[in-house]
Structure formats: structure tokens, C-alpha cells
Amino acid sequence: ADIDAGEAKSMTCVGCHGANGISMVPMYPNLAGQKAAYLESALKAYRSKERAGGQAAVMYGMAAPLSDEDIKNLAAYFASLDPSGQ
Amino acid sequence: ADIDAGEAKSMTCVGCHGANGISMVPMYPNLAGQKAAYLESALKAYRSKERAGGQAAVMYGMAAPLSDEDIKNLAAYFASLDPSGQ
Numbered sequence: 001a002d003i004d005a006g007e008a009k010s011m012t013c014v015g016c017h018g019a020n021g022i023s024m025v026p027m028y029p030n031l032a033g034q035k036a037a038y039l040e041s042a043l044k045a046y047r048s049k050e051r052a053g054g055q056a057a058v059m060y061g062m063a064a065p066l067s068d069e070d071i072k073n074l075a076a077y078f079a080s081l082d083p084s085g086q
Numbered sequence: 087a088d089i090d091a092g093e094a095k096s097m098t099c100v101g102c103h104g105a106n107g108i109s110m111v112p113m114y115p116n117l118a119g120q121k122a123a124y125l126e127s128a129l130k131a132y133r134s135k136e137r138a139g140g141q142a143a144v145m146y147g148m149a150a151p152l153s154d155e156d157i158k159n160l161a162a163y164f165a166s167l168d169p170s171g172q
Contacts, residue, residue, distance in 0.1 A: 023121060023124075025121075026121050026122070026123035026124070027121070027123045027124055027127060028121065028124060029120055029121055029124040029128075030119065030120055030121060030169070032169075033116065033169065033170070034115055034116055035109060035111075035112050035113070035114065035115055035116060036112070037112040037113045038109075038112070038113055038114060038115040038140075041113060041139070041140030041141065042115075042139075042140065044139065044140070045137070045138070045139025045140050045142070048139060050137075050138040050139030050140075050142075051131075051136075051137050051138065051139050051142070052131070052136040052137065052138075053127070053128075053130065053131025053134060053136030053137050054124075054127030054128065054130070054131050055127065056131070056136075056137070082170075083116070083118075083119065083169040083170050083171075084119070084168075084169050084170050085169075
């Protein structure tokens with residue numbers, strides 16, 4: 001996976017999930033240091049709309065335009081961030 | 087929320103999500119330091135089976151027996167853990 005490509009792609013994510021991957025919104029998850037495989041699985045579930053409940057629908061629009069490669073890169077990027085947000 | 091009650095309830099979770107909330111399994115998310123409101127929303131989505139895709143079905147059995155109070159306590163417990171797992 002290409003972490004730099006993931007970072008470039010993450011511009012739309014940081015508004016809610018935070019530039020350091022620690023979200024400013026209680027309902028939105030922190031992504032920093034999360035498991036890459038889990039992030040990929042979650043993004044694909046949003047893209048396929050299999051995930052519903054809570055704020056899931058907000059993510060449908062975000063995930064829809066992403067290719068598998070985008071998803072792999074984004075997951076690797078957020079997984080690479082320090083979980084404590086430093 | 088009662089963090090101690092959450093900790094007691096978390097015995098079934100630590101097998102996959104780790105005693106310190108950092109999972110040993112790449113596909114399973116870290117929970118340490120995650121947003122409590124997000125964890126509550128996710129657990130309720132698993133309990134109602136609104137979340138599908140990926141490994142979601144594994145969580146249906148885990149979330150089914152949980153009351154709203156259990157969910158609030160579990161979410162508060164994992165949110166209270168150090169995100170870097172120390």
C-alpha cells in the first residue's frame with residue numbers, strides 16, 4: 001500500500017476524523033493506529049452499504065468513489081498514525 | 087457509565103480485542119481509547135444486526151445479550167483505556 005497516496009486521499013476524511021486521526025466528534029471513531037485490515041473491511045462495508053446503523057449513512061457518500069487501491073492506501077495511512085494522536 | 091461494570095463485562099471481548107484493548111487479530115479493531123459514543127453506536131448496530139459486511143456477523147452473538155446499560159459501561163471502559171495499549 002502507498003501511505004503517501006493514502007495521505008493525499010485523506011483530505012476529505014480529516015474534517016471529521018481529525019488531521020492526526022483522532023476525531024473531534026464524539027460519534028465519529030478515531031482512526032489513528034487502527035488495524036489496516038479492519039479499516040479496509042469497514043470502508044468496503046460502507047461502500048457496499050452493508051453497514052447501516054448509527055452514522056453509517058454519512059460514510060456511504062465518502063466511500064462510494066473509492067477504488068480498492070484507494071481503500072488500501074487510506075487504511076495503511078491511518079494505521080500508520082500514532083494512536084495517541086501525537 | 088460504570089467503568090468497573092464495563093471491565094467486568096469485557097471478559098468475553100478481550101479474547102479478540104485484547105486485554106489492553108489492542109487487538110491481536112488484524113481484522114479485529116483496536117478499542118482502546120476509542121470514542122465511547124462511537125462504541126455505543128457500533129455495539130447497538132451489531133445488536134440490531136444493522137451492521138453487516140466483513141466480520142460483522144461474529145459480533146451479532148456477542149452483542150445480542152447486552153443491555154443498553156452493559157453497552158454504555160463497555161463503551162466507557164474501552165474508551166478509558168490508553169490508546170497506545172500501555
